[in-house]
Amino acid sequence: MKPALGVLVLVHVAVLGAGFFAPYDYAEQHREFPYAPPTPIHFRDWRPYAGEYPLRFFAKGRLFGVDEPGVVFLFGSDGFGRDVFSRVLYGGQVSLFTGLAACAVSLAFGLGLGTLAGFWGGWVDQVLMRGGELFLALPWLYLLLAVRGFLPLHIEPVEAFLLMVAIIGTVGWVRPARLIRGVVLSGRERGFVLAARGFGASGAYLIRRHILPMTFGVILTQATVLIPQYILAEVTLSFLGLGVAEPAPSWGNMLAEARQYHVLVSHPWLLAPGLATVPVLLGYLRIADCVLESTAK
Amino acid sequence: MKYAARRAVHALFLLFGISVLSFLFSAAVPGDYFSDLQLDSRVSPDTIAGLRTLYGLDRPLPARYGAWLASAARGEFGYSLTYHGPVGPLLGQRIKATLLLTGVATLLAWLVAVPVGIWNATHRGTWRDSALRLVLALMLSIPDLLLAFGLLVLAVETGWFPVGGMRSVGAEEMGAGAQVWDVARHLVLPVAVLAMGMLPVLIRHIRAGMSEAMEAPFAVSARAQGIPRRRLLYRHLLPAALNPLISLFGFSLGTLLSASLLIEVVMGWPGLGPLFLEAILARDFGVVLGVILISATFLVMGNLAADLMLYWADPRIRAGGPGTAAGGQG
Amino acid sequence: MLRIRELTKVYGGGKAPRRTDSPPQARQPAPQNASGLTALRGVNLELARGRTLGLVGPSGSGKSTLARCVTWFEEPTSGEIWFEDRDLRRLDARARRRMRAEIQIIFQEPAASLNPRFTAAEAVAEPLAIQGRGSRREQMERAAGLMELVGLARDAAGRRSHEFSGGQRQRLAIARALALEPKLLILDESFTGLDVRLQEQICGLLRDLRQRLGLTLLLITHDLALAAAMADEIAVMEAGAIVEHAATAELLARPRHERTRALIEATMALGWKPA
Numbered sequence: 001m002k003p004a005l006g007v008l009v010l011v012h013v014a015v016l017g018a019g020f021f022a023p024y025d026y027a028e029q030h031r032e033f034p035y036a037p038p039t040p041i042h043f044r045d046w047r048p049y050a051g052e053y054p055l056r057f058f059a060k061g062r063l064f065g066v067d068e069p070g071v072v073f074l075f076g077s078d079g080f081g082r083d084v085f086s087r088v089l090y091g092g093q094v095s096l097f098t099g100l101a102a103c104a105v106s107l108a109f110g111l112g113l114g115t116l117a118g119f120w121g122g123w124v125d126q127v128l129m130r131g132g133e134l135f136l137a138l139p140w141l142y143l144l145l146a147v148r149g150f151l152p153l154h155i156e157p158v159e160a161f162l163l164m165v166a167i168i169g170t171v172g173w174v175r176p177a178r179l180i181r182g183v184v185l186s187g188r189e190r191g192f193v194l195a196a197r198g199f200g201a202s203g204a205y206l207i208r209r210h211i212l213p214m215t216f217g218v219i220l221t222q223a224t225v226l227i228p229q230y231i232l233a234e235v236t237l238s239f240l241g242l243g244v245a246e247p248a249p250s251w252g253n254m255l256a257e258a259r260q261y262h263v264l265v266s267h268p269w270l271l272a273p274g275l276a277t278v279p280v281l282l283g284y285l286r287i288a289d290c291v292l293e294s295t296a297k
Numbered sequence: 298m299k300y301a302a303r304r305a306v307h308a309l310f311l312l313f314g315i316s317v318l319s320f321l322f323s324a325a326v327p328g329d330y331f332s333d334l335q336l337d338s339r340v341s342p343d344t345i346a347g348l349r350t351l352y353g354l355d356r357p358l359p360a361r362y363g364a365w366l367a368s369a370a371r372g373e374f375g376y377s378l379t380y381h382g383p384v385g386p387l388l389g390q391r392i393k394a395t396l397l398l399t400g401v402a403t404l405l406a407w408l409v410a411v412p413v414g415i416w417n418a419t420h421r422g423t424w425r426d427s428a429l430r431l432v433l434a435l436m437l438s439i440p441d442l443l444l445a446f447g448l449l450v451l452a453v454e455t456g457w458f459p460v461g462g463m464r465s466v467g468a469e470e471m472g473a474g475a476q477v478w479d480v481a482r483h484l485v486l487p488v489a490v491l492a493m494g495m496l497p498v499l500i501r502h503i504r505a506g507m508s509e510a511m512e513a514p515f516a517v518s519a520r521a522q523g524i525p526r527r528r529l530l531y532r533h534l535l536p537a538a539l540n541p542l543i544s545l546f547g548f549s550l551g552t553l554l555s556a557s558l559l560i561e562v563v564m565g566w567p568g569l570g571p572l573f574l575e576a577i578l579a580r581d582f583g584v585v586l587g588v589i590l591i592s593a594t595f596l597v598m599g600n601l602a603a604d605l606m607l608y609w610a611d612p613r614i615r616a617g618g619p620g621t622a623a624g625g626q627g
Numbered sequence: 628m629l630r631i632r633e634l635t636k637v638y639g640g641g642k643a644p645r646r647t648d649s650p651p652q653a654r655q656p657a658p659q660n661a662s663g664l665t666a667l668r669g670v671n672l673e674l675a676r677g678r679t680l681g682l683v684g685p686s687g688s689g690k691s692t693l694a695r696c697v698t699w700f701e702e703p704t705s706g707e708i709w710f711e712d713r714d715l716r717r718l719d720a721r722a723r724r725r726m727r728a729e730i731q732i733i734f735q736e737p738a739a740s741l742n743p744r745f746t747a748a749e750a751v752a753e754p755l756a757i758q759g760r761g762s763r764r765e766q767m768e769r770a771a772g773l774m775e776l777v778g779l780a781r782d783a784a785g786r787r788s789h790e791f792s793g794g795q796r797q798r799l800a801i802a803r804a805l806a807l808e809p810k811l812l813i814l815d816e817s818f819t820g821l822d823v824r825l826q827e828q829i830c831g832l833l834r835d836l837r838q839r840l841g842l843t844l845l846l847i848t849h850d851l852a853l854a855a856a857m858a859d860e861i862a863v864m865e866a867g868a869i870v871e872h873a874a875t876a877e878l879l880a881r882p883r884h885e886r887t888r889a890l891i892e893a894t895m896a897l898g899w900k901p902a
């Protein structure tokens with residue numbers, strides 16, 4: 001599991017530090033170099049060069065770059081001459097953190113509502129579970145699109161980000177809630193919980209001290225499953241034009257450029273944001289498997 | 298039978314609830330089909346108001362819902378403002394295309410997944426197992442989008458397959474056999490993407506179900522008794538692993554209408570997906586509602602089918618043990 | 628100290644059946660009337676301070692239900708429970724909380740009644756934490772003292788409860804139950820599942836504590852031998868009612884009810900002899 005964790009950490013650090021690791025800003029255009037292929041780096045006297053221009057390190061607050069008019073497009077450039085590598089890093093901020101934030105939202109709702117339903121039972125439980133069924137009866141992606149589509153279409157990137165997090169997270173509360181409800185239901189009958197009741201413990205105490213710790217395992221496994229799912233949700237939404245819009249990059253809206261496949265065929269590096277998701281998804285998958293194995297023991 | 302009736306009624310209530318909620322939600326939304334038109338300064342507000350009245354958009358909510366229900370009963374399911382016609386027939390056309398795609402893909406995926414899953418469960422711990430796990434992990438980690446694009450590029454480069462769409466230009470002129478062949482050729486890539494997306498999930502679940510069955514006490518003792526492998530597999534283990542498989546199958550059935558949205562959009566397959574997306578962007582709520590409902594219906598029906606199959610297949614559920622749907626609290 | 632009058636508990640709703648007369652009844656399974664299961668049928672019981680009562684009977688006779696009613700885990704359908712002249716059924720939440728400190732119950736499964744994530748000291752000090760008595764340091768100090776009282780090493784206080792053996796866990800449960808200095812201690816089948824030697828050890832511990840702390844004990848068990856060894860009085864329950872209640876020696880020598888006789892015979896068949 002360590003290598004998977006390492007890869008994930010690496011990607012997240014790179015993405016968070018886009019302002020440092022990326023040679024260019026995400027909106028910086030180089031009109032003279034549209035659809036440029038990836039710049040080959042070669043070494044001369046042990047120093048890296050992009051074509052004729054030596055790579056400069058720690059210049060202008062960025063890890064590496066080249067002097068004008070040279071360019072270093074590690075992943076090539078898009079139709080506006082923007083560096084795909086830089087945009088992948090900046091775009092990762094949106095895609096990856098939408099996944100994380102939306103997961104937090106889902107888990108928060110799931111924890112709160114699941115504990116409520118499991119602990120108090122009765123009509124609260126019934127209402128919540130029936131309500132949850134309604135959510136589950138709708139195909140997830142359709143629900144996402146419909147909810148998103150029903151809200152104003154043209155909004156600022158920051159608002160779009162928050163909106164996506166809110167929608168993706170809220171729509172997905174049911175499964176975590178059900179699982180947590182199960183844990184709470186069986187947990188509240190455990191001997192030591194009953195004993196604590198016998199000492200006069202209040203519901204709040206029981207939940208805080210005994211029951212909540214029982215949910216940690218479920219929360220962890222759910223997180224490893226939900227985060228990749230939600231990252232893909234963001235990518236899909238932005239790809240379809242319902243997420244973050246230009247010029248703010250996200251892996252999804254960058255891929256939208258590849259929709260015209262004749263462009264894609266001639267300039268396959270436009271698929272870079274898609275390829276970037278693979279190690280992330282793999283990493284979360286590996287962690288999920290490891291967590292599953294360790295809880296099964 | 299009582300159980301089936303109960304579950305069916307439950308499903309109906311669910312669908313009804315969904316229709317009400319969707320309707321309410323669409324009504325709560327700011328803006329409608331004519332909102333964009335409002336922005337056009339050449340069109341007077343009176344015209345817009347007139348259009349709204351014409352299409353009944355200004356009537357009170359319950360009245361609109363009632364009208365919609367009546368229209369649904371007639372098979373029309375409301376009115377599409379973009380296509381100027383009832384939603385029902387519009388959906389019908391697209392549903393056929395989607396079902397063709399997902400049906401073939403699902404069938405293919407299951408046909409491959411079951412034997413591979415069983416094989417994998419029985420060969421745990423070997424290098425083949427590890428290799429397969431790796432391949433599956435990779436398949437799971439490659440988003441549908443990427444795969445679709447990759448195959449499209451392949452199609453363009455090699456020219457073996459048509460690039461997107463369902464029919465070639467001038468397909469109507471071909472003879473019946475040629476038309477079928479034409480559609481089939483167009484089917485290959487989308488089916489490949491869809492099936493490859495389903496496969497790893499299916500195989501993992503089947504493998505897990507079979508492994509669990511293999512480790513159950515009854516299986517261990519059967520092996521100790523020397524029951525031959527084959528018989529053990531098919532007569533004892535498979536039925537025991539059936540429960541999760543049936544649920545999975547119900548889920549597959551249920552998502553027949555919804556699994557292919559993205560792929561249809563990317564590869565130009567004229568199914569429900571592109572229609573839905575278009576309708577959302579155009580704020581054509583009639584179509585949106587119709588699609589939501591029909592896909593929810595499929596999901597609910599799929600779950601219902603799974604419940605009923607489970608009930609029939611698993612005697613424990615019939616007896617209504619604790620923790621089952623027929624027995625105590627779910 | 629503890630007085631129970633006409634205590635009735637019916638599960639599944641419906642009215643409590645009227646108490647029919649007299650203990651010597653024909654043996655019947657707990658009746659299922661039209662609406663539900665009657666676990667307790669008009670039980671009358673008195674327990675004086677400082678005495679130890681053994682409540683004996685087969686499974687399903689209602690012993691545990693009685694204990695649960697006294698400790699507020701169940702709500703009786705009708706009847707009264709008086710503890711030191713306070714009506715337990717009429718207390719408000721705050722008074723109830725204080726009363727909980729005075730009546731403590733130890734359940735059957737020592738392993739299940741301790742949170743595996745807690746350390747021994749945390750588990751023993753939990754009642755103090757819940758009732759908010761003293762600072763955390765004081766609570767831990769008292770916990771360590773209690774552990775010593777029940778014969779556990781003080782420095783084991785930092786170990787997690789799952790690291791202790793079954794017998795030790797039962798001691799921890801007892802220590803914990805004593806934390807709030809209860810007057811009445813109820814042990815509900817607390818010895819089942821312990822081997823004979825451990826049982827003897829725990830019995831010895833309880834006798835010691837009883838003497839030192841002046842505890843009143845209500846011992847619930849299906850094991851007549853155990854009750855005979857520990858209790859001053861024995862009450863026999865069957866099908867939700869008390870069929871015989873007498874001083875231990877008296878009951879064993881001159882059993883009056885058929886169920887008592889059956890119990891004595893069954894226990895003697897296992898090699899026990901009434902002292």
